[in-house]
Amino acid sequence: MDKATFLERIAKPLGRMPGEPPSPRTVVGVPSFWADRPSTPASRTASFIERFTGLAGEIVQYASIEELRIGLNHVLKDIGATKIGAWGKEAPWSVDVEEVLERWQALRWHAQTERRAFDDIEVGVTSCVCAIADTGTIVIASGPEAGRTVHQVPLIHIIILRASQLVQSLGEALRELAQAHERGDVAASNHFISGASRSSDIENDQTIGVHGPARVIALMLQDMT
Amino acid sequence: MKVSLFITCIVDSVFLNVGISMTRILQACGCEVSFPPQQTCCGQPAFNSGYTDEARDVGKTLLEAFQESDVVVSPSGSCVGMIHHYYPQLFADDPHLHQAAIDLANKTYEFSQFMVQKLQMTDLGARFPHRVTYHPSCHGSRLLGVKDEPMQLLRGVREIELVDLPYATDCCGFGGTFAAKMGEISSAIVEEKAANVADTLAEVLVGTDMGCLMNIGGRLRRTNRPIRVMHLTELLLEGMQLGRGVKA
Amino acid sequence: MSTTHGSTNVHDRAQHALADDFLRQAVHFTTDRLRYKKQAVTGEFGNWEAWRERGRQIRQHTIANLDYYLDLFTRNLEAHGAHVHFAATADDAIHALREIATAQNAKRIVKSKSMVTEEIHVNHHLEEMGIHVVETDLGEYIVQLSGETPSHIIIPAIHKNREQIRDLFEAAGGERLTTETRDLAAFARRTLRRAYLAADIGITGCNFGIAETGSIALFTNEGNADLVMNMPKTHIVFMGMERILPTMEDLEVFAHLLPKSATGQNVITYMSVITGPRRQHEADGARDMHVIILDNGRSRQLGDPDFQAVLHCIRCGACLNVCPVYRQIGGHAYGSVYPGPIGAVLSPLLNNGEQYQDLPYASSLCGACYEACPVKIPLHDMLVRERQRFVASGRVKPAERAAFQAFRQLFGKAGRYQTTIRIARRLQFPIAHDGYIRAKIGPLAGWTMSRDFPVLPKRTFRELWPELTRKGNGRG
Ligand code: SF4
Numbered sequence: 001m002d003k004a005t006f007l008e009r010i011a012k013p014l015g016r017m018p019g020e021p022p023s024p025r026t027v028v029g030v031p032s033f034w035a036d037r038p039s040t041p042a043s044r045t046a047s048f049i050e051r052f053t054g055l056a057g058e059i060v061q062y063a064s065i066e067e068l069r070i071g072l073n074h075v076l077k078d079i080g081a082t083k084i085g086a087w088g089k090e091a092p093w094s095v096d097v098e099e100v101l102e103r104w105q106a107l108r109w110h111a112q113t114e115r116r117a118f119d120d121i122e123v124g125v126t127s128c129v130c131a132i133a134d135t136g137t138i139v140i141a142s143g144p145e146a147g148r149t150v151h152q153v154p155l156i157h158i159i160i161l162r163a164s165q166l167v168q169s170l171g172e173a174l175r176e177l178a179q180a181h182e183r184g185d186v187a188a189s190n191h192f193i194s195g196a197s198r199s200s201d202i203e204n205d206q207t208i209g210v211h212g213p214a215r216v217i218a219l220m221l222q223d224m225t
Numbered sequence: 226m227k228v229s230l231f232i233t234c235i236v237d238s239v240f241l242n243v244g245i246s247m248t249r250i251l252q253a254c255g256c257e258v259s260f261p262p263q264q265t266c267c268g269q270p271a272f273n274s275g276y277t278d279e280a281r282d283v284g285k286t287l288l289e290a291f292q293e294s295d296v297v298v299s300p301s302g303s304c305v306g307m308i309h310h311y312y313p314q315l316f317a318d319d320p321h322l323h324q325a326a327i328d329l330a331n332k333t334y335e336f337s338q339f340m341v342q343k344l345q346m347t348d349l350g351a352r353f354p355h356r357v358t359y360h361p362s363c364h365g366s367r368l369l370g371v372k373d374e375p376m377q378l379l380r381g382v383r384e385i386e387l388v389d390l391p392y393a394t395d396c397c398g399f400g401g402t403f404a405a406k407m408g409e410i411s412s413a414i415v416e417e418k419a420a421n422v423a424d425t426l427a428e429v430l431v432g433t434d435m436g437c438l439m440n441i442g443g444r445l446r447r448t449n450r451p452i453r454v455m456h457l458t459e460l461l462l463e464g465m466q467l468g469r470g471v472k473a
Numbered sequence: 474m475s476t477t478h479g480s481t482n483v484h485d486r487a488q489h490a491l492a493d494d495f496l497r498q499a500v501h502f503t504t505d506r507l508r509y510k511k512q513a514v515t516g517e518f519g520n521w522e523a524w525r526e527r528g529r530q531i532r533q534h535t536i537a538n539l540d541y542y543l544d545l546f547t548r549n550l551e552a553h554g555a556h557v558h559f560a561a562t563a564d565d566a567i568h569a570l571r572e573i574a575t576a577q578n579a580k581r582i583v584k585s586k587s588m589v590t591e592e593i594h595v596n597h598h599l600e601e602m603g604i605h606v607v608e609t610d611l612g613e614y615i616v617q618l619s620g621e622t623p624s625h626i627i628i629p630a631i632h633k634n635r636e637q638i639r640d641l642f643e644a645a646g647g648e649r650l651t652t653e654t655r656d657l658a659a660f661a662r663r664t665l666r667r668a669y670l671a672a673d674i675g676i677t678g679c680n681f682g683i684a685e686t687g688s689i690a691l692f693t694n695e696g697n698a699d700l701v702m703n704m705p706k707t708h709i710v711f712m713g714m715e716r717i718l719p720t721m722e723d724l725e726v727f728a729h730l731l732p733k734s735a736t737g738q739n740v741i742t743y744m745s746v747i748t749g750p751r752r753q754h755e756a757d758g759a760r761d762m763h764v765i766i767l768d769n770g771r772s773r774q775l776g777d778p779d780f781q782a783v784l785h786c787i788r789c790g791a792c793l794n795v796c797p798v799y800r801q802i803g804g805h806a807y808g809s810v811y812p813g814p815i816g817a818v819l820s821p822l823l824n825n826g827e828q829y830q831d832l833p834y835a836s837s838l839c840g841a842c843y844e845a846c847p848v849k850i851p852l853h854d855m856l857v858r859e860r861q862r863f864v865a866s867g868r869v870k871p872a873e874r875a876a877f878q879a880f881r882q883l884f885g886k887a888g889r890y891q892t893t894i895r896i897a898r899r900l901q902f903p904i905a906h907d908g909y910i911r912a913k914i915g916p917l918a919g920w921t922m923s924r925d926f927p928v929l930p931k932r933t934f935r936e937l938w939p940e941l942t943r944k945g946n947g948r949g
Pocket of ligand 1: 734845846850
């Protein structure tokens with residue numbers, strides 16, 4: 001059916017003319033008691049850590065970039081992975097970890113990547129747009145050097161971020177997304193990740209890592225103190 | 226206070242003692258109680274089955290009966306809920322009846338609601354030394370919003386041992402004609418309720434709606450679970466008599 | 474929608490379910506768990522009633538202006554390079570699907586969980602086209618292997634135990650498995666990973682379409698939807714036309730309401746916000762994106778004061794988890810892809826025929842569904858309105874109609890009412906014992922099959938009234 005007819009079938013019973021602007025909105029988005037909560041860097045960090053770890057996420061904080069690099073190296077060594085994938089050099093990294101990724105000969109994502117090369121990576125290393133204190137959520141946008149495959153395919157996902165990237169609410173991240181749309185540069189995929197992949201479909205018994213990563217590890221540079 | 230009884234058809238025809246108890250309690254609280262005889266039934270059996278015209282004709286008996294009343298009190302949260310939520314719309318087509326329906330809704334109270342909200346009495350001097358569990362009926366608690374009032378009255382009773390009913394707010398499976406029309410499903414629901422009641426080891430099950438209590442009580446009786454089933458008014462009156470040393 | 478159980482009615486199907494102890498236990502266990510988790514998470518979250526009211530208001534506004542928001546949504550979608558298909562009926566939607574699949578020469582399709590594709594039987598049609606289709610949500614995969622339909626809109630395989638699941642997986646994979654959850658899940662991960670890699674098309678549903686950006690928001694816990702829409706070269710989205718929110722800010726409200734109501738989770742594990750197909754310099758994500766927007770009986774509810782609000786539903790399943798009827802009979806007994814209270818309301822509305830007319834009677838009207846609903850849909854009132862419609866249609870049993878006409882006559886005047894009670898009192902004597910009736914006769918049979926019914930006492934309250942007042946109107 002063509003669009004005009006389809007919309008007309010909706011507008012008519014609603015008593016509206018096709019193309020008529022919507023009735024004025026009395027409420028938009030969350031209630032003010034939620035939007036207007038006080039929030040400080042310290043409270044955001046505390047809340048994020050509580051939520052994130054509550055969802056089986058693992059988080060380590062570092063006081064300097066150097067320590068974070070050493071930390072990443074340790075984490076990769078502990079995992080003992082042989083096949084590591086990571087965003088490309090030009091991706092929006094929150095902290096420069098190039099030297100570690102090079103040392104581990106990580107497969108790097110770029111605009112001409114053949115996705116199949118990443119099909120069997122064991123660990124994916126990425127950064128993120130922001131992270132959400134209310135829900136312990138990591139937000140990842142796709143881009144030419146930031147392939148979705150890098151964090152969706154492997155069993156282990158490592159996220160490099162800074163404490164200054166923490167926002168309080170989902171709403172802040174979503175508003176930013178809407179603004180990116182306004183600017184004309186919204187990412188095709190914005191992925192809001194809260195903990196490890198899980199399912200309770202077998203007799204309510206929760207199991208992790210069904211399709212997505214079973215381990216989600218955040219390495220956070222504490223740059224807010 | 227002048228109070229008219231909306232006794233409900235089920236109490237009128239089957240559970241007289243509930244009517245007697247409610248009358249006595251209201252009288253004891255200083256109310257001048259009347260019983261307008263034109264009343265029959267709120268019409269809910271027909272209304273819930275989709276027979277609006279039939280429900281309207283039966284419901285009219287209440288509009289007539291309570292025309293002159295200041296306050297109407299009833300031992301059923303379900304029937305009062307019917308008046309509050311559905312009468313104004315049921316009689317919307319006739320301006321005169323519509324106004325009467327709105328008036329009736331505004332002055333009609335479920336018993337515990339009346340006691341707590343209107344009379345502000347929660348301590349009736351009752352004593353009831355038994356283990357008791359309370360089933361909150363769906364319509365009274367959920368649709369009419371009378372959630373805490375019955376408990377406030379029960380907590381005002383001395384020596385009563387109140388035990389929580391597991392899955393208390395779950396429906397008992399009565400649902401009016403549902404119980405007969407979907408007998409097997411209703412039976413499965415009421416068995417679960419009866420089992421939960423039995424699990425509390427209560428001597429008495431108390432509630433505020435005789436439809437539900439007849440349902441749970443009928444199941445308890447069929448399955449030989451010797452638990453006494455009482456309407457809140459019955460428990461309170463017995464307790465008041467005990468409290469005064471009158472043999473119940 | 475067509476029934477998956479032939480021409481039986483809900484009453485007969487319920488018998489079947491009631492005899493299945495495993496099913497009932499499984500449903501009790503799962504719904505209990507979901508209810509308590511919901512209670513805990515909403516309690517901790519706080520202000521739940523204010524959130525519900527907010528949800529209701531946003532949905533009401535959206536549906537009341539749906540043509541505007543759908544227009545905006547689809548214009549944005551197209552600006553991002555997605556193809557939009559408007560399907561007035563299930564046939565139209567299947568037709569659109571067929572054209573896309575043919576153009577792509579598709580052989581294999583992977584799917585993530587979507588109720589709307591169940592509604593129009595997408596899998597059945599794909600198989601008819603000779604296309605191999607695999608469900609990737611673990612629960613849906615189980616249900617697909619067993620040749621059944623989901624019995625819960627959030628937990629599709631609620632009715633299956635681990636032994637049955639093991640048997641299904643062993644048959645599908647030709648390997649020996651234990652009944653350990655970990656093993657079974659690992660098998661699914663391995664097997665389904667191959668399916669993603671081989672698929673030509675990925676099909677998903679849509680939890681919310683955001684009008685201001687043209688985005689599709691998808692909620693999953695397993696992460697399967699992401700692989701479904703990013704690995705194959707084509708992504709097809711099926712969505713009911715009502716699944717719209719005006720803005721991203723509104724999505725925040727529903728990102729709280731949905732997972733909290735559905736599973737008692739504070740937040741969904743994966744919320745994927747997809748805005749168009751992959752961009753020019755991207756190396757992954759679907760190249761083509763098609764969005765099929767389905768009416769299929771929905772627009773008939775618009776402008777109907779009794780039923781428009783049914784389109785506010787966000788398919789969270791909370792009403793199923795609190796429903797005393799669903800608790801006893803599970804999902805399949807409803808015979809519709811939408812079970813529980815929402816299914817009892819929605820199925821007859823979307824179909825507008827004789828089918829499913831008995832579903833609105835499978836309710837005690839307890840109102841638990843309304844209380845649980847995150848957008849406050851008055852399902853219990855809608856069930857009564859559907860019964861009214863059925864009565865008005867003239868298709869009710871003559872005996873029932875006669876009974877309510879008698880009720881009207883006899884209870885319509887106090888005098889006649891009293892006479893009726895007197896006669897009934899006399900009639901009951903042959904079947905009354907010890908103050909109760911157990912005989913399974915007439916309309917009482919449904920009751921007395923499991924419960925005693927009290928007999929009418931010698932007098933009515935009104936007959937007693939003069940005595941009550943005589944014995945002292947005062948401090949009785
Ligand atoms: S009717 Fe309400 S509770 Fe039921 S699925 Fe829809 S939104 Fe959820």
